[in-house]
Amino acid sequence: MAVITYKCPNCGGGLVFDPKSQQFKCEYCLSGFSEEELKARTGAAEEEYKAAPSGTDSARAEAAMMVYSCPSCGAEIVAEETTAATSCYYCHNPVVLSGKLDGAYEPDSVIPFEVDQKTARERFKEWIGKKRYVPGDFYSPEQMKRLEGIYYPYWTFGCTVEGSLKAEGIRNKDLVAVSGYVDVETSRFAVELEGEMQIGHVARAALKKADRQLSERVLPFDMEKTRPFKAGYLSGFRAERRDRGQEEFSEEVESEVRSFAREALLGNVSGYDQVRVQQQTENIKDKSWSYCLFPVWIMTYQRRKDGKMYYFAMNGQTGKICGMLPADGKKLAVLFMSVFLPIFLLLLIGGYLI
Numbered sequence: 001m002a003v004i005t006y007k008c009p010n011c012g013g014g015l016v017f018d019p020k021s022q023q024f025k026c027e028y029c030l031s032g033f034s035e036e037e038l039k040a041r042t043g044a045a046e047e048e049y050k051a052a053p054s055g056t057d058s059a060r061a062e063a064a065m066m067v068y069s070c071p072s073c074g075a076e077i078v079a080e081e082t083t084a085a086t087s088c089y090y091c092h093n094p095v096v097l098s099g100k101l102d103g104a105y106e107p108d109s110v111i112p113f114e115v116d117q118k119t120a121r122e123r124f125k126e127w128i129g130k131k132r133y134v135p136g137d138f139y140s141p142e143q144m145k146r147l148e149g150i151y152y153p154y155w156t157f158g159c160t161v162e163g164s165l166k167a168e169g170i171r172n173k174d175l176v177a178v179s180g181y182v183d184v185e186t187s188r189f190a191v192e193l194e195g196e197m198q199i200g201h202v203a204r205a206a207l208k209k210a211d212r213q214l215s216e217r218v219l220p221f222d223m224e225k226t227r228p229f230k231a232g233y234l235s236g237f238r239a240e241r242r243d244r245g246q247e248e249f250s251e252e253v254e255s256e257v258r259s260f261a262r263e264a265l266l267g268n269v270s271g272y273d274q275v276r277v278q279q280q281t282e283n284i285k286d287k288s289w290s291y292c293l294f295p296v297w298i299m300t301y302q303r304r305k306d307g308k309m310y311y312f313a314m315n316g317q318t319g320k321i322c323g324m325l326p327a328d329g330k331k332l333a334v335l336f337m338s339v340f341l342p343i344f345l346l347l348l349i350g351g352y353l354i
């Protein structure tokens with residue numbers, strides 16, 4: 001298993017990805033390097049260290065932990081099975097356990113952090129300042145240190161939906177006769193609608209231990225800013241790899257896409273007092289799944305007296321805050337929070353019946 005630390009070509013210090021400058025920064029001599037510069041000097045920059053996990057099988061099975069040795073100081077680095085980037089507890093050098101992201105676990109893309117730790121802390125303080133009944137420990141200086149930048153794994157789904165709708169539209173018109181009686185004139189219309197819709201980036205959290213509510217509430221991310229995956233972005237943060245497959249979500253996501261398309265088609269039928277749906281179809285094609293790492297600032301706090309969990313999570317790209325104080329058990333209604341690109345082609349409406 002390869003353990004990588006990105007080293008500063010100038011002084012050999014550990015390089016971390018800096019959200020503010022979108023460069024790789026040395027924490028020691030404060031040099032900054034763009035991806036290209038780093039690549040040009042790559043021999044010096046990337047120190048790869050081949051080390052097999054040294055934990056015994058039984059110990060590993062017990063805690064699902066793996067032990068690596070730090071390329072900088074040789075100390076043991078303990079990481080959970082899904083953890084792909086962390087830092088050495090002793091020398092604080094960032095390490096990327098790149099072997100964890102090999103093969104099927106290699107993400108298709110990554111959105112690098114744009115919100116840095118300083119900003120994240122400020123936003124957290126601001127946010128907590130507006131909350132009442134919060135245990136003081138939740139925002140103690142000690143706890144603030146645990147505000148952690150994590151790349152979480154997500155699956156995103158995209159597809160094209162061909163939808164059709166046949167319905168009867170009914171219009172009622174009151175006719176007041178001379179006698180004072182009210183007659184109602186009813187007109188019926190045949191409504192036929194066909195449409196094609198592009199749906200992109202329906203996201204699902206792909207890590208079992210991640211609180212799904214929490215990690216899906218920080219959505220959406222600006223998918224335009226997705227970049228091809230490179231392990232360097234992880235340096236200085238924690239990163240988790242996925243432990244859920246796309247097949248776990250396909251049924252649920254497709255059924256959501258279907259009902260979204262159904263609603264959208266129906267929403268295009270207007271001007272009637274009543275609409276009776278007779279037939280509706282949705283055909284999903286061009287399905288594609290993509291495995292991405294998204295940046296999230298996260299802090300969890302467990303109150304000592306009753307074990308209640310408190311959460312704070314912030315989208316590491318947009319700064320959108322999702323906090324739960326404490327976590328309420330409420331289910332999210334519709335998780336359709338990602339980017340939509342609905343393109344409708346209305347082919348036919350009309351036809352007078354009566």
Ligand SMILES: [Zn+2]
Pocket residue numbers: 008009010011012013026027028029030031
């Ligand atoms: Zn340096």
Ligand SMILES: [Zn+2]
Pocket residue numbers: 070071072073074075088089090091092093
């Ligand atoms: Zn170390």
